[in-house]
Amino acid sequence: MTDLADKKSPGAEPQTMTTGAILDGKATAAEVRGEVAALSADLARSGRAPGLTVVLVGDDPASQVYVGAKDRAATAAGFEVHTVRLPATASQEEVMGTVRSLNEDDRVDGILVQLPLPKGLDSDAVIESIDPTKDVDGLTSSSVAKLVSGREGLLPCTPAGCIEILDRHGVDLSGKDVVVIGRSMLVGKPFAQLALARNATVTICHSRTRDLAAHCRSADVIVAAVGVPKLVQGGWVKPGAVVLDVGINRGDDGKLVGDVDFAAASAVASHITPVPGGIGPMTIAMLLANTLRASAARQGVHLEGRIPGPTL
């Protein structure tokens, strides 16, 4: 964690405003990945290393970048990683057939189908075809049902990464007013469920919300996950609030920008995640943790309690 107050030049006026601490997702994710790598080595000694297969359909440039990052991180953690590449013209049956053969492959502990799929493919049906015990993205209806009903299961990686970075910095959600901006199945809805399980009071805002700024101004924690560059302004953040920026928007200059105006929000927030270097790296770290968990379960090895990441 970097305290912004440390960056003052010598002799500067003492800071009277709330100074935000940057929640360093890159460093926190590295810590998680190190723990996963050590457990992965234990597992490899007693049986075999965790196996992750990523299914990439088409040639979306952003997806190529993300899949490359997942592959490198999983390889560095000692996993057996494979990427199955299918052309953008692949049929529904070809994609689902690929998933079914991975379901039956004993060396594959985790299956991740990179989203979004090319137009014309039914991604819900593809996701549903994943064996729930191998659903390291936590997106199948089986995983969603477990999350909503409070039973242990594989949690979606981005929301899990949000909780994990808070846990590792001593930020407790119990009793807090949490505002989630965005209602996607990948982030907004599952994060709201996790925050609820941590006893937060949760409001989910979306495109039809009448006064988003007012909701944000009253929030103790803001989670921005809509994909609108710099939507959350500094004046929307209550002094001392916690801000998690899940937005990954590519600007015209090619640079990444989040859903939060970081410069303005970081002056008032108590803790804030940057983009890049915030929730993105945590997402990948949680994918590794989920794959490790799935692999230990498949191999009948009890690592529970030692695997990083939130549980219900």
Ligand SMILES: Nc1nc(=O)c2c([nH]1)NC[C@@H]1CN(c3ccc(C(=O)N[C@@H](CCC(=O)O)C(=O)O)cc3)C=[N+]21
């Ligand atoms: N089935 C599926 N599961 C996913 O989890 C999934 C997906 N599909 N489709 C796309 C989104 C996006 N996503 C990211 C993961 C890491 C970074 C990440 O590490 N970003 C770096 C920067 C990377 C860069 O420079 O482009 C950072 O924020 O610091 C970003 C985005 C996972 N997703």
